[in-house]
Amino acid sequence: MNIASSSPKKIVILISGSGSNLQAFIDAVCDHSLPATIAVVISNKPSVKGLERAAQARIPTAVLDHKNFQDRDSFDSALITLIDSYKPDAVILAGFMRILGAEFVNHYLGKLFNIHPSLLPRHPGLHTHQRAIDAQDKEHGATVHFVVPELDAGPIIIQARVPVLEDDDADTLAKRVLIEEHQIYPLAIKWFCENRLALTNDGAILDGKLLPASGVPFKLS
Numbered sequence: 252m253n254i255a256s257s258s259p260k261k262i263v264i265l266i267s268g269s270g271s272n273l274q275a276f277i278d279a280v281c282d283h284s285l286p287a288t289i290a291v292v293i294s295n296k297p298s299v300k301g302l303e304r305a306a307q308a309r310i311p312t313a314v315l316d317h318k319n320f321q322d323r324d325s326f327d328s329a330l331i332t333l334i335d336s337y338k339p340d341a342v343i344l345a346g347f348m349r350i351l352g353a354e355f356v357n358h359y360l361g362k363l364f365n366i367h368p369s370l371l372p373r374h375p376g377l378h379t380h381q382r383a384i385d386a387q388d389k390e391h392g393a394t395v396h397f398v399v400p401e402l403d404a405g406p407i408i409i410q411a412r413v414p415v416l417e418d419d420d421a422d423t424l425a426k427r428v429l430i431e432e433h434q435i436y437p438l439a440i441k442w443f444c445e446n447r448l449a450l451t452n453d454g455a456i457l458d459g460k461l462l463p464a465s466g467v468p469f470k471l472s
C-alpha cells in the first residue's frame with residue numbers, strides 16, 4: 252500500500268442547522284472508525300448549533316450566508332472558491348438546506364454526497380416525514396446518495412428503513428429516522444475514504460460491484 256492511498260481523506264462538511272449528522276462524523280473521526288479529517292465545517296446560516304459542535308471539536312468553521320448574495324449562481328461560485336481552498340477529497344451535505352446549481356454539482360461530481368430523510372425515490376424534497384405519514388407508508392427511512400444536478404436523484408449508496416408506527420407524528424418519525432442517518436452516513440463516507448466506493452456512468456460502485464438502485468440495505472446488528 253502506498254502512502255497516498257493510506258493517508259486519511261480530507262472532507263468538508265456543509266450544514267444549515269443542528270448538525271446532528273455532523274456530530275456523527277465528528278464522533279466517527281474521533282473514534283477512528285472514519286479514516287478522514289474534517290478540514291472545515293461551512294454553514295450558510297450564522298449562529299446554528301452545528302457551528303458550535305464544530306468549534307467544540309476544534310474544527311475550523313466558516314459562514315457563507317446566502318442572504319448576502321444576489322443570486323444562486325454567485326452564492327454557488329463563492330462556495331466553490333471557499334471549499335476549493337481546502338482541497339477536499341469529499342464534500343458532505345449534512346442537513347444543508349440550499350439547492351445547489353448544476354455548475355456546483357458538476358464541479359464536485361463523484362465526491363459530493365447527501366443524506367435525504369426518506370426512502371428515495373419516494374418523497375424527494377421537503378417535509379418527508381409528514382408526507383410518509385399522510386401517504387400511510389408502512390416504512391420510511393433515510394438514503395445516502397451521490398449528488399447529481401437533479402434534486403435528490405443521484406445514485407443511491409445505502410438506505411436504512413424504519414417502521415412507521417400508528418401513533419407517529421412527524422417529530423417522532425423524524426427522531427427514529429435520524430438515529431439511522433447517524434449510522435449510515437459515516438459508513439458510506441468510510442467506504443469512499445477507503446477507496447471502495449465510486450460514482451460511474453452506470454451508477455454507484457462498491458468493491459467493484461454495481462449497487463442495486465436502492466443501494467446497500469442497512470441493518471443494525
Ligand code: GRF
Nearest residue numbers: 268269270271272346366368
Ligand atoms: C436530517 O434529517 C437531514 O437528513 C436533513 O436535515 C435533518 C437535520 O440534520 N436534510 P442535522 O441534525 O442538521 O444533521
